[in-house]
Amino acid sequence: MESPNPKAVVTQLVRKPQIIPSSEHGICRADISENALKVLYRLKNAGYGAYLVGGGVRDLLLGLKPKDFDLATDAHPEQIRELFRNCRLIGRRFRLAHVHFGREIIEVSTFRASHNDATAGEGHEEDGRIIRDNVYGKLDDDVWRRDFTVNALYYNIEDDSVVDYVGGIQDIRDRQLRLLGIPEDRYREDPVRMLRAVRFAIKLGFEIHPISRQPIRDLAPLLEDIPAARLFEEFLKLFMSGHSAETYSLLREYGLFAILFPQTEEMLCHGNEYIHKLLTSAFKNTDKRLAEDKPVTPAFLLAALLWVPVRNLANDHESNGLSEMDAIHLASDAVISHQIRSTSMPRRFTHMAREIWALQTRLKNRRGKRPLRLLTHQRFRAAYDFLLLREEAGEDLQELAEWWTKFQQEHMEVLLAAKKEHLKKRLRRRPKRSR
Numbered sequence: 001m002e003s004p005n006p007k008a009v010v011t012q013l014v015r016k017p018q019i020i021p022s023s024e025h026g027i028c029r030a031d032i033s034e035n036a037l038k039v040l041y042r043l044k045n046a047g048y049g050a051y052l053v054g055g056g057v058r059d060l061l062l063g064l065k066p067k068d069f070d071l072a073t074d075a076h077p078e079q080i081r082e083l084f085r086n087c088r089l090i091g092r093r094f095r096l097a098h099v100h101f102g103r104e105i106i107e108v109s110t111f112r113a114s115h116n117d118a119t120a121g122e123g124h125e126e127d128g129r130i131i132r133d134n135v136y137g138k139l140d141d142d143v144w145r146r147d148f149t150v151n152a153l154y155y156n157i158e159d160d161s162v163v164d165y166v167g168g169i170q171d172i173r174d175r176q177l178r179l180l181g182i183p184e185d186r187y188r189e190d191p192v193r194m195l196r197a198v199r200f201a202i203k204l205g206f207e208i209h210p211i212s213r214q215p216i217r218d219l220a221p222l223l224e225d226i227p228a229a230r231l232f233e234e235f236l237k238l239f240m241s242g243h244s245a246e247t248y249s250l251l252r253e254y255g256l257f258a259i260l261f262p263q264t265e266e267m268l269c270h271g272n273e274y275i276h277k278l279l280t281s282a283f284k285n286t287d288k289r290l291a292e293d294k295p296v297t298p299a300f301l302l303a304a305l306l307w308v309p310v311r312n313l314a315n316d317h318e319s320n321g322l323s324e325m326d327a328i329h330l331a332s333d334a335v336i337s338h339q340i341r342s343t344s345m346p347r348r349f350t351h352m353a354r355e356i357w358a359l360q361t362r363l364k365n366r367r368g369k370r371p372l373r374l375l376t377h378q379r380f381r382a383a384y385d386f387l388l389l390r391e392e393a394g395e396d397l398q399e400l401a402e403w404w405t406k407f408q409q410e411h412m413e414v415l416l417a418a419k420k421e422h423l424k425k426r427l428r429r430r431p432k433r434s435r
């Protein structure tokens with residue numbers, strides 16, 4: 001039997017949009033960033049439709065602070081550019097407008113219709129997504145290209161109402177994530193939606209609707225075809241937003257973690273209790289630091305995620321006669337080059353992870369002037385924190401960890417001077433802002 005057109009299925013249920021007046025939804029203009037409002041007003045005053053859409057509306061309805069504000073309009077990209085001097089058009093095939101206000105970028109997209117009907121054919125691939133022959137459309141076309149019902153709500157600046165074609169408001173009330181259309185088709189069209197489902201479920205505390213949840217396990221391998229750079233972006237959003245511990249559990253449950261970190265998954269599959277503890281502690285520490293507004297780096301998580309594969313391989317090399325340091329370097333190279341086939345990693349992060357691993361060996365050596373020299377190493381603190389993490393996960397390192405804790409207390413002035421020096425170096429290296 002031919003599968004029904006998803007648009008037809010949902011429009012049968014929701015023929016007309018539900019328009020929720022401002023008195024009923026609780027979003028007020030003061031919640032929207034000043035810059036997003038400026039863009040909305042200028043579009044409106046120029047006679048175009050102007051809407052806040054996506055996570056901005058969803059988060060405000062939930063009383064959360066949106067990460068960014070995305071807008072949608074019936075103005076075409078060139079028309080948007082004419083209205084704003086600080087506007088750049090990006091994207092090759094489908095152009096988006098970025099309106100720049102210092103560090104804040106307001107993304108404005110023109111309503112699009114994506115043909116899901118048979119005449120549109122298979123489409124072509126761009127960035128791992130299947131892009132059908134997209135054409136500009138109206139608001140009620142644009143709705144269907146969005147991923148989840150709760151991401152397909154439009155706040156209209158004209159009258160402050162929220163436009164809901166898809167039952168998104170009810171799903172917000174029910175706290176559930178429901179993919180628009182037929183889940184299997186939508187995941188095939190863009191497999192990253194599976195990661196987005198997990199990310200939003202955790203961030204919002206929502207349940208993934210059973211029908212949207214069901215195909216994920218089987219379709220997870222589709223993520224292997226997504227460019228590694230895009231997966232790295234997703235990795236950052238998944239693990240650096242303050243909920244990495246829960247995200248990790250859910251990603252594993254759905255078989256998605258295995259695609260992102262295949263070498264780590266292999267160790268986990270072998271029932272390695274140590275790695276599970278190490279990762280859980282690393283994620284909890286990261287989440288705690290983020291909650292306390294302390295700086296975090298993805299390099300530390302990367303070091304934890306790949307530590308056991310690196311250490312195991314290094315052990316093999318050592319038993320084949322290599323020195324401990326050579327073994328760890330060689331193992332780091334191999335594990336990282338395997339990893340970047342799944343998720344690319346900027347060099348500055350892989351480099352830092354390598355340093356953290358190599359320093360684990362140097363931390364053992366407490367003879368002569370070595371410890372004092374190590375205190376001034378740029379990665380000393382990260383390496384010491386990593387040592388504590390390993391100890392917490394069950395390695396017999398208590399004596400060594402306590403020794404380093406005491407040593408630092410006794411040489412606080414050396415630590416502080418080194419920190420100042422690293423900071424100075426960093427400032428000297430920082431490129432001047434382009435005008």
Ligand code: ATP
Binds near residue numbers: 152
């Ligand atoms: P957040 O900004 O909090 O991560 P968001 O929902 O705003 O969440 P964005 O990545 O900023 O997510 O995307 C903005 C909107 O664009 C989404 O709400 C959704 O409507 C649409 N969108 C983004 N990525 C996809 C995708 N892969 N498939 C379909 N729609 C998408």
Ligand code: MG
Binds near residue numbers: 054055067068069070
């Ligand atoms: Mg957003």
